Amino acid sequence: MSYLDALEAESIHIFRETAAAFERPVMLYSIGKDSSVLLHLLRKAFYPARPPMPLLHVDTTWKFREMIAFRDEVAAAGDVEVLVHINEEGVRQGISPLTHGSAVHTDVMKTVALKQALDHYRFDAAIGGARRDEEKSRAKERVFSFRNAQHRWDPKQQRPELWHTYNTQIHQGESVRVFPLSNWTEMDVWHYIQRERIPVVPLYFAKPRPVVARDGALLMVDDDRFTLREGEKVEMRSVRFRTLGCYPLTGAVESTAATLDQIIDEMAASRSSERQGRVIDNDGSASMERKKQEGYF
Amino acid sequence: MAIIDPAGNIAPDTGLLRFITCGSVDDGKSTLLGRLLYDAGIVPDDQLAALARDSRKLHGDGPEALDFALLTDGLDAERQQGITIDVAYRYFHTPRRNFIVADCPGHEQYTRNMATGASTAQLAVVLVDARKGLLPQTRRHSYICALMGIRQVVLAVNKMDLVDCREDIYAAITHEYRALAAQLGITTVHCLPVIAPGGDNIGKPSTRMPWYQGPTLLALLESADTAVTQAEDFRMPVQWVNRPDASFRGYAGTVSGGRVAVGAEIVVQPAMRRARIERIVTADGDLPEAVAGQAVTLTLDREIDASRGDVIADAARPAPVADQFAAHILWMGDESLLPNRAYWLKIGSRTVNARITSIKHKVDVNTQAELAARRLDLNEVGYCNIDLDHAIAFESYKNNHALGGFILIDRTTHATVGCGMLDFALRRAANVHWQHTDLNKEARSVSKGQSARCLWFTGLSGAGKSTIANLVERRLHSLGYHTYMLDGDNLRHGLNKDLGFTAEARVENVRRVAEVAHLMVDAGLIVLVCVISPFQSERQFARGLFDEGEFLEVFVDTTLDECERRDPKGLYRKARAGEIVNFTGIDSPYEVPADAELHLRTVGLRPEQLAEQVVEQLLAGLGHSTRS
Numbered sequence: 001m002s003y004l005d006a007l008e009a010e011s012i013h014i015f016r017e018t019a020a021a022f023e024r025p026v027m028l029y030s031i032g033k034d035s036s037v038l039l040h041l042l043r044k045a046f047y048p049a050r051p052p053m054p055l056l057h058v059d060t061t062w063k064f065r066e067m068i069a070f071r072d073e074v075a076a077a078g079d080v081e082v083l084v085h086i087n088e089e090g091v092r093q094g095i096s097p098l099t100h101g102s103a104v105h106t107d108v109m110k111t112v113a114l115k116q117a118l119d120h121y122r123f124d125a126a127i128g129g130a131r132r133d134e135e136k137s138r139a140k141e142r143v144f145s146f147r148n149a150q151h152r153w154d155p156k157q158q159r160p161e162l163w164h165t166y167n168t169q170i171h172q173g174e175s176v177r178v179f180p181l182s183n184w185t186e187m188d189v190w191h192y193i194q195r196e197r198i199p200v201v202p203l204y205f206a207k208p209r210p211v212v213a214r215d216g217a218l219l220m221v222d223d224d225r226f227t228l229r230e231g232e233k234v235e236m237r238s239v240r241f242r243t244l245g246c247y248p249l250t251g252a253v254e255s256t257a258a259t260l261d262q263i264i265d266e267m268a269a270s271r272s273s274e275r276q277g278r279v280i281d282n283d284g285s286a287s288m289e290r291k292k293q294e295g296y297f
Numbered sequence: 298m299a300i301i302d303p304a305g306n307i308a309p310d311t312g313l314l315r316f317i318t319c320g321s322v323d324d325g326k327s328t329l330l331g332r333l334l335y336d337a338g339i340v341p342d343d344q345l346a347a348l349a350r351d352s353r354k355l356h357g358d359g360p361e362a363l364d365f366a367l368l369t370d371g372l373d374a375e376r377q378q379g380i381t382i383d384v385a386y387r388y389f390h391t392p393r394r395n396f397i398v399a400d401c402p403g404h405e406q407y408t409r410n411m412a413t414g415a416s417t418a419q420l421a422v423v424l425v426d427a428r429k430g431l432l433p434q435t436r437r438h439s440y441i442c443a444l445m446g447i448r449q450v451v452l453a454v455n456k457m458d459l460v461d462c463r464e465d466i467y468a469a470i471t472h473e474y475r476a477l478a479a480q481l482g483i484t485t486v487h488c489l490p491v492i493a494p495g496g497d498n499i500g501k502p503s504t505r506m507p508w509y510q511g512p513t514l515l516a517l518l519e520s521a522d523t524a525v526t527q528a529e530d531f532r533m534p535v536q537w538v539n540r541p542d543a544s545f546r547g548y549a550g551t552v553s554g555g556r557v558a559v560g561a562e563i564v565v566q567p568a569m570r571r572a573r574i575e576r577i578v579t580a581d582g583d584l585p586e587a588v589a590g591q592a593v594t595l596t597l598d599r600e601i602d603a604s605r606g607d608v609i610a611d612a613a614r615p616a617p618v619a620d621q622f623a624a625h626i627l628w629m630g631d632e633s634l635l636p637n638r639a640y641w642l643k644i645g646s647r648t649v650n651a652r653i654t655s656i657k658h659k660v661d662v663n664t665q666a667e668l669a670a671r672r673l674d675l676n677e678v679g680y681c682n683i684d685l686d687h688a689i690a691f692e693s694y695k696n697n698h699a700l701g702g703f704i705l706i707d708r709t710t711h712a713t714v715g716c717g718m719l720d721f722a723l724r725r726a727a728n729v730h731w732q733h734t735d736l737n738k739e740a741r742s743v744s745k746g747q748s749a750r751c752l753w754f755t756g757l758s759g760a761g762k763s764t765i766a767n768l769v770e771r772r773l774h775s776l777g778y779h780t781y782m783l784d785g786d787n788l789r790h791g792l793n794k795d796l797g798f799t800a801e802a803r804v805e806n807v808r809r810v811a812e813v814a815h816l817m818v819d820a821g822l823i824v825l826v827c828v829i830s831p832f833q834s835e836r837q838f839a840r841g842l843f844d845e846g847e848f849l850e851v852f853v854d855t856t857l858d859e860c861e862r863r864d865p866k867g868l869y870r871k872a873r874a875g876e877i878v879n880f881t882g883i884d885s886p887y888e889v890p891a892d893a894e895l896h897l898r899t900v901g902l903r904p905e906q907l908a909e910q911v912v913e914q915l916l917a918g919l920g921h922s923t924r925s
Contacts, residue, residue, distance in 0.1 A: 001588070001590050001591065003312065003313055003395050005591075006313065006590060008592075009551060009590055009591055009592040010592075012551075012592035013536070013551045013592050016536045016537040016549055016550075016592070017536060017537075017646070019537055020536055020537045020605055020646070043580060044579070044580040044581075045549075045592070046537075046539065046549075047578070047579070047580035047594070048539070048541055048545060048547075048578065049539050049540070049541035049545075050541065132385075132386045132388070133387075133388045139385040139386055139387065140383045140384065140385050155383060158383065159712060159713040160409045160410060160412065160413045160629050160704075160713050160716065161413055161713075162412065162413055162416035162417075162702065162704060162716045163416045163417060163698055163699065163702050164417075164551070164699070165643055165644070165645075165699075165702065165703065165704050167643065167704060167706055167711070167713045169641070169706055169711040170711060171711065182386070183386070183388070183397060185388045270341070
C-alpha cells in the first residue's frame with residue numbers, strides 16, 4: 001500500500017467506527033479543501049450505501065460567495081443531506097467581523113452557532129476535517145475527542161487512544177468530535193485531491209481578484225459589505241487562497257498557480273505555513289487552545 | 298506545514314516510519330525533536346519568526362539561541378511549566394521517507410500518554426541525559442516500548458557538551474543500555490551521542506565528537522526497518538454491516554492480518570459459520586484480493602448471520618476463541634484497578650464485559666521484578682487473568698495488535714482506564730462447559746405461581762435495609778409468595794467469611810452475592826438482597842446479570858448523621874474511634890445510586906410504611922394488585 005492508500009484506509013476506518021458506534025453522527029462541512037476530502041472519504045467508506053449521516057454547514061453569513069455556490073452544488077447532487085445552520089440571534093445583533101472583530105464574530109457566529117446546531121439536532125458525534133499539522137494545540141488532539149455536555153474540551157482529561165481502538169462510550173448529552181484527517185498534512189490533502197480528482201472551490205486557484213492590503217494581509221472584496229478604511233484602495237492582483245474561512249478574516253496569497261500541479265509545486269517551495277493568513281489565529285498566544293476548550297471546532 | 302527538501306521534490310510514496318521520542322523529563326526531548334524538524338528543513342518561515350520571538354520572550358535578550366522545544370510544546374500549561382503533558386504528533390518527510398512522530402511526555406504521571414504514542418510506533422528514540430545516565434523513567438519507558446511491541450530503539454545520549462564530549466561516559470551509558478534492551482527483548486539498538494540545541498549528530502555529523510563515526514539521527518531514521526512482522530493468517534473484524542437495500546449485504550472492516558481473495562473459504566467467528574468470499578467491494582471497483590491495512594467491504598456467497606464485533610477469518614486457519622485469558626495490563630485510571638470489578642473491554646470492534654479475576658503479579662518496571670499485588674494503581678503494569686462474559690476470537694498481541702490489544706473502559710465514568718495485551722487463552726476456559734438443564738427459570742417460576750425477581754437493597758450501614766427487607770419478606774410470605782433473603786452480614790459468616798472490607802474485598806463480596814441471587818432467581822424465587830454495595834460499578838454488574846425488569850434496586854436513603862445517631866450495632870462509634878477501617882461513609886465512599894427503581898427516604902416514616910411502598914411497587918410490576 002502506498003502512503004496515501006494507508007491514510008485513506010485509516011480515515012475510512014474512523015468514519016465507519018463513528019457510524020457504527022453513535023446514534024446520531026454528523027459530518028461538519030465547511031466547504032474548504034479538507035471538507036472536500038472528507039466528503040469524498042465519507043462516500044467511499046459507505047459505498048455502495050448512501051452516507052448514513054447528514055452534512056452540517058455552520059454558515060456565518062460571511063463566507064465567500066463562491067463557497068456558498070459550491071456548497072449548494074454539493075447539496076444538489078442529492079446523495080447526502082446538507083443541513084445549514086445560522087445563528088439567527090447573531091444576525092439580529094448585526095455581528096460582523098468588520099465591526100466586532102474576529103474574536104467576537106468567531107465566537108458568536110461559529111462557536112455558539114455550532115453548539116446551537118449540535119444541541120438542536122442532538123448530534124452525539126461530529127466529524128470534522130481538522131489535521132494535527134495545522135496548529136500546535138491540534139497536534140495534541142485525539143482522533144475521537146471527548147466533549148462534555150457543555151461541549152468543552154479539557155486537554156488534561158483526554159482519553160488515552162491506543163492502536164485504532166477508540167473509546168466511543170458517552171453519556172446522554174455528551175458528544176465527541178471525530179477527526180479522520182488527524183494524520184494528514186496539507187501536502188497529503190493536495191496530493192490526494194489530485195489523485196482522486198476531487199472538486200474544490202475555485203478560490204484555491206490563482207486568478208486576478210479585487211484585494212485590499214490591510215494589516216499585512218491581502219483581503220478580498222467579495223461584496224459591498226466590505227468598507228474601505230482611509231487611504232485603502234482596491235487593486236486587482238493575481239491571488240489564491242491556501243485556506244478558506246470568512247472572507248474578511250482570510251488573507252489571500254499572491255500566486256499564479258492556477259492548476260493542481262502548480263499549487264503543489266508552489267507549496268513545495270513555500271516557506272510559510274498554511275494558517276499564516278488566518279486572522280483568528282493571531283488573537284493571542286494559545287488562543288486556539290482557549291477557543292477549543294470553549295467548544296470551537 | 299509546508300514541506301520542502303533540498304532537491305525541492307516531494308516524494309509521498311517512499312513509505313512511512315512511525316516513531317516516538319521518550320525519556321525522562323528534562324532530558325531534552327522537545328528540543329531534540331524541534332531541532333530534528335529544523336534540520337530536516339521543514340519549519341516554515343513564519344513559525345521560525347514566531348520561534349525567535351518566543352525564545353526571546355522566555356530567555357531574554359541573551360544569546361540568539363533558539364529554544365527548539367517551543368516548536369513542539371503547544372499547550373499553554375506546557376509552556377508555562379516547561380514540560381510536555383500530552384502526546385503531540387508531528388509530520389515531516391525527507392526525500393527518502395515520510396515520518397509520523399509521537400512526542401511523548403517524560404513525567405511519570407503521564408506514562409499512559411507515552412503508552413498511547415508507543416502503541417502505533419515501530420521505533421522509539423530514547424533520550425538520556427549524559428550527566429545522569431539511565432534513570433527510572435528511561436527504564437520505565439523502555440519497558441513499556443517493549444511491552445507495546447517496539448523492537449527497534451535509537452538511544453540518543455544528549456547534552457554531551459555538558460560532560461566535555463567524553464567518549465568514556467558515552468560508552469558506559471550505551472553499555473548499560475544495551476544490557477537493559479537485551480533483557481527486555483528489544484532486538485535492535487542504535488546508539489549515538491548528540492547535543493540537541495546545537496544539532497550535533499542530529500541532521501549533520503558533529504565536529505565536537507570526532508570519535509563518533511556512525512550515522513546521524515536523521516540517517517538512522519531514514520534507514521530503520523519499517524516492515525511490520527504481523528500474522529500471516531487472514532483476519533478482519535466486522536466494523537459495520539452495509540445494507541443499502543435487500544439485494545446487498547456487505548461486511549465492512551479493516552483487514553488486520555494476512556490477505557484474502559475472491560472465492561476463499563472463510564469462517565465468521567466466534568460462531569464458526571462458513572462461507573466463501575463472493576466480492577471484495579470498494580468505491581474504486583471490486584478487488585481480486587485484499588491485504589492487511591486495507592479498508593474494504595466483503596460480500597459472502599450465502600446468507601449467514603454476521604454482525605459488528607465478529608471476526609471474519611481464514612477457514613483453514615481460524616483464530617482461537619475463548620473467554621478467559623492471561624494478559625499484561627497497563628493501568629491508566631486514577632482509581633485503582635480492582636479485581637472482580639466489571640469493566641468494558643473493547644478489542645477490535647467488539648465490546649464485552651470483563652473482570653480481572655486475579656493479578657498474578659505486578660512488574661517493577663525498573664528491575665522487571667515480579668511483585669505480589671492485590672490492585673493496580675495508575676501507571677502500574679500487571680500480569681492478570683481476565684474473564685469475559687462472551688467468548689471472542691482473538692490473537693496473541695505479538696501476532697496481531699488489532700486482535701490482541703484491548704482497552705478497558707470504566708462502566709460508570711466511561712473513561713479509558715487501562716490497556717492490555719493478550720498473551721494466551723487459559724486452558725480451563727475451554728474445559729468448562731455450560732451444563733444444559735431441561736427445567737428453566739420460567740418453568741420453576743410457574744410452578745410457584747409467581748415471577749422471579751431480585752430486590753436489591755442498598756444504603757449505608759444502619760440505614761434500615763434489613764429491617765425493611767424483613768418486613769417486605771414477611772408481607773410477601775403472608776401473600777403466598779416464595780422468597781429468600783440474602784443479608785450481607787449473614788453471608789459474611791459463611792460464603793464470604795474470607796473477605797474483609799477493603800475496596801477490592803467489597804467488589805468481590807458484592808459479586809458473590811449477586812451471583813447467588815442470580816441462581817435463586819433462576820430457581821424461581823423472589824430474592825431480597827441487603828448489602829451496603831457502596832459502588833455504582835458493582836450494582837451495575839449485579840443488574841446486568843438479570844433480565845429486563847427482573848432487578849429492582851431499592852435505595853434506602855438515610856443520612857450519615859442519622860445512621861450514626863441510630864448506630865444499631867455500635868459500628869460507627871468504633872469506626873470513629875479508629876477501631877474499624879474502610880467503613881462506608883467514614884473513610885470509604887458510598888456512591889449514591891442514580892437509577893434506583895425505588896428511592897426510600899427513611900427519616901420521618903415508619904419501616905412498615907416503607908416496606909408497603911416496596912411491596913406495592915413489586916406487585917405492580919408482577920401484574921398483581923395489592924390485597925390488603
